[in-house]
Amino acid sequence: xxxxxxxxxxxxxxxxxxxxxxxxxxxxxxxxxxxxxxxxxxxxxxxxxxxxxxxxxxxxxxxxxxxxxxxxxxxxxxxxxxxxxxxxxxxxxxxxxxxxxxxxxxxxxxxxxxxxxxxxxxxxxxxxxxxxxxxxxxxxxxxxxxxxxxxxxxxxxxxxxxxxxxxxxxxxxxxxxxxxxxxxxxxxxxxxxxxxxxxxxxxxxxxxxxxxxxxxxxxxxxxxxxxxxxxxxxxxxxxxxxxxxxxxxxxxxxxxxxxxxxxxxxxxxxxxxxxxxxxxxxxxxxxxxxxxxxxxxxxxxxxxxxxxxxxxxxxxxxxxxx
Amino acid sequence: xxxxxxxxxxxxxxxxxxxxxxxxxxxxxxxxxxxxxxxxxxxxxxxxxxxxxxxxxxxxxxxxxxxxxxxxxxxxxxxxxxxxxxxxxxxxxxxxxxxxxxxxxxxxxxxxxxxxxxxxxxxxxxxxxxxxxxxxxxxxxxxxxxxxxxxxxxxxxxxxxxxxxxxxxxx
Numbered sequence: 001x002x003x004x005x006x007x008x009x010x011x012x013x014x015x016x017x018x019x020x021x022x023x024x025x026x027x028x029x030x031x032x033x034x035x036x037x038x039x040x041x042x043x044x045x046x047x048x049x050x051x052x053x054x055x056x057x058x059x060x061x062x063x064x065x066x067x068x069x070x071x072x073x074x075x076x077x078x079x080x081x082x083x084x085x086x087x088x089x090x091x092x093x094x095x096x097x098x099x100x101x102x103x104x105x106x107x108x109x110x111x112x113x114x115x116x117x118x119x120x121x122x123x124x125x126x127x128x129x130x131x132x133x134x135x136x137x138x139x140x141x142x143x144x145x146x147x148x149x150x151x152x153x154x155x156x157x158x159x160x161x162x163x164x165x166x167x168x169x170x171x172x173x174x175x176x177x178x179x180x181x182x183x184x185x186x187x188x189x190x191x192x193x194x195x196x197x198x199x200x201x202x203x204x205x206x207x208x209x210x211x212x213x214x215x216x217x218x219x220x221x222x223x224x225x226x227x228x229x230x231x232x233x234x235x236x237x238x239x240x241x242x243x244x245x246x247x248x249x250x251x252x253x254x255x256x257x258x259x260x261x262x263x264x265x266x267x268x269x270x271x272x273x274x275x276x277x278x279x280x281x282x283x284x285x286x287x288x289x290x291x292x293x294x295x296x297x298x299x300x301x302x303x304x305x306x307x308x309x310x311x312x313x314x315x316x317x318x319x320x321x322x
Numbered sequence: 323x324x325x326x327x328x329x330x331x332x333x334x335x336x337x338x339x340x341x342x343x344x345x346x347x348x349x350x351x352x353x354x355x356x357x358x359x360x361x362x363x364x365x366x367x368x369x370x371x372x373x374x375x376x377x378x379x380x381x382x383x384x385x386x387x388x389x390x391x392x393x394x395x396x397x398x399x400x401x402x403x404x405x406x407x408x409x410x411x412x413x414x415x416x417x418x419x420x421x422x423x424x425x426x427x428x429x430x431x432x433x434x435x436x437x438x439x440x441x442x443x444x445x446x447x448x449x450x451x452x453x454x455x456x457x458x459x460x461x462x463x464x465x466x467x468x469x470x471x472x473x474x475x476x477x478x479x480x481x482x483x484x485x486x487x488x489x490x491x492x493x
Contacts, residue, residue, distance in 0.1 A: 077353070116383070123391060139392070
């Protein structure tokens with residue numbers, strides 16, 4: 001019976017996440033369109049509302065081309081590694097009090113572990129395609145993800161110290177019972193580092209060098225087509241959703257809000273996650289791309305020292321007043 | 323159930339270990355190694371050591387193995403390199419050494435006792451959560467070995483920097 005309930009939960013969460021991925025693409029095109037004084041997609045359905053379905057059908061029925069010199073096994077496995085590692089991270093996210101597929105004690109570490117696996121999918125996709133552009137894109141991406149993962153992990157150590165737990169539900173509850181209600185205020189440095197690392201970790205503008213189209217065509221997924229390309233695309237958007245959820249859970253108090261919304265316990269959670277997704281698009285429409293050496297310098301020389309400083313500061317204040 | 327899982331993990335780890343050394347393509351070896359690390363993490367989970375399981379994936383799979391991949395890409399060897407052995411009759415030395423090691427392990431297995439040791443029983447670890455239990459042990463009882471390990475790592479970092487850093491010309 002318990003197993004059945006877990007299965008139902010998985011199906012619900014999977015369907016909801018996939019629906020969000022579909023409409024995140026539509027939302028992105030609309031938001032960026034309006035920011036650039038265009039309309040965005042308008043043709044398919046009223047205001048282009050059916051566009052994601054049309055895109056999905058197109059990708060599904062498109063011919064799947066595999067380069068003859070590609071390493072076939074690795075070529076098949078790479079998009080799956082990306083998608084599976086992205087989807088498995090959703091399992092530990094608490095959407096509201098008592099609702100997470102797996103409420104485990106090391107939730108935060110589990111998400112790090114899964115997001116570090118995504119770089120395998122990318123680097124192996126680049127290698128197995130046997131093409132210059134793919135390979136360079138893959139190498140860039142994995143170097144970037146490894147560098148920024150350190151900054152991201154360190155930026156969340158402050159949250160762990162304040163909450164005294166790695167369990168995501170406990171972190172939210174600890175925030176609600178703290179005097180600030182959200183960790184955004186005492187952990188403002190950590191939050192800043194996290195947000196920058198979050199953009200870099202998901203390979204989004206201004207850190208989207210792995211897929212810099214002006215120099216690398218489409219980066220690591222240049223040689224992929226049809227459904228396999230769609231898998232990478234989905235993994236990227238699921239990654240964005242997970243990072244937004246993590247930011248909401250660790251810094252913005254999860255599902256808690258200024259007042260209870262009757263009947264919709266996940267109202268505030270979704271609202272905050274949508275804000276972060278909007279933030280991604282906002283940044284994309286605003287900022288130009290970093291140069292590669294600037295990106296590495298920012299990660300290693302600014303973000304990591306800042307995150308370490310935040311840990312020391314948090315430790316000192318906690319030992320003095322906490 | 324637990325025993326079934328244990329035998330599954332043990333079987334896969336051994337089979338994959340053999341496959342990794344016999345695999346011709348080094349990138350495939352690395353991929354199989356990734357799967358192996360996951361099964362190692364499975365062992366830790368069976369032992370209620372969830373923190374170690376997560377660290378196993380983050381550190382070994384997420385960082386060290388990716389660096390291996392980088393090295394492989396940089397040296398770009400598609401097929402294995404064949405070399406003549408350093409020591410003549412190395413094969414026989416190897417066999418004797420392996421046998422000696424095997425006997426030592428076999429003798430060593432006898433001194434294992436089953437079940438948890440010391441003050442940390444399964445119930446206590448579960449109640450404290452493994453992360454907290456391990457943190458407490460490392461930062462109180464075992465603080466000295468922990469610091470020594472830290473210094474050894476620091477020496478390695480400084481050594482790496484000293485090797486990688488080039489002297490400036492004319493300085």
